[in-house]
Amino acid sequence: MTDTRSSRRQRNAPTINDVARQAGVSPMTVSRVINGEQVVKAETRAKVEAAIAALNYSPSAAARSLAGGDDVRIGLLYSNPSASYLSEFLVGSLDQASRSGIDLVVEKWDEQTSVQSVVDHLLRGRINGVVLPPPLCDLEEMVAALTAANIPAVAVATGRPPADLSAVSIDDRNAAYEMTRHLIALGHTRIGFIKGNPNQTASAKRLDGYVDALRESGLAVEDDLIAQGFFTYRSGLDAAEHILSLAEPPTAVFASNDDMAAATVAIAHRNGLDVPGDLTVCGFDDSSLATTIWPELTTIRQPISAMSRAAVEVLVRRLKGKKGQKSEETEHLVLDHALIRRQSDAAPRVRPRTGGRG
16 A cells, blocks of 8 residues: 555656746756756756755655665767757656656767767766667767667667667658658649758658658659758758759658758748648658748657657666666667648649749
């Protein structure tokens, strides 16, 4: 009976999101205060500390009971050009870290910093495990260095999970296939595609889904309709400008993430095209950006927050097993995606385009 009441209290314990709402700040700011970072203003720090006291929030309580009083510290390494993607990833992982009662340390990595120096920094910080969002989930040098240092890691959103690494992802190939089939069902036969960064294995999977859907429908795969992007808004502008300047431009463009889809909408408007009347534009991720532009984007919902939560859960299970001398089996979780239809898609226009010459 005592165990049941204890588990109930743990499930109802305040989370980092509760503290953030109470203090009127972001979960990221709460994390910085908890981790003792000095970048937070004194006034803001006081608000967060007051909220922590008022809610009786204890991020490490469960961690101390997890392994003989030792705190569990998980590192989140990030190097992602999409602010909207990273924001959702951080919220999910911070919330799950709070619910699991472990400390989450957020660290940025860039190419100017050597992989080994990052791993050494993690070891000095007594990090027990690491969550790797894209593109670091596919950086072989990072994975190898963490493995050599005996630091468990979970790769998130990789298109090709390593056999010896736990991973959380979606079926990127099938998701892109479904979106392309959706566009074909609307009547589009010339569909442009903006590829993702080649340093991420998910990019190739999304291209495969687009190509497979075209071929299955008897449509030609035209190289001119495929442009290279890098998951950034700027790269989306360049790719969309190339595709829409073709002598026979497409009636629809499917971009490998929402940032590049939003850039495509911007180029279409600059060219005097109505979206979706003259041009259908679709994205991938369903990040916050998808609903902050007009028209709102039809997109593939990749459950970013849920994936980061699952990654933290997988890592905690791994660490519990390690401390209990249990077997250290890797887990590969595939979460559900969904096609979310909004205002940016329509059947192709049969009359002349508004931005074209009569």
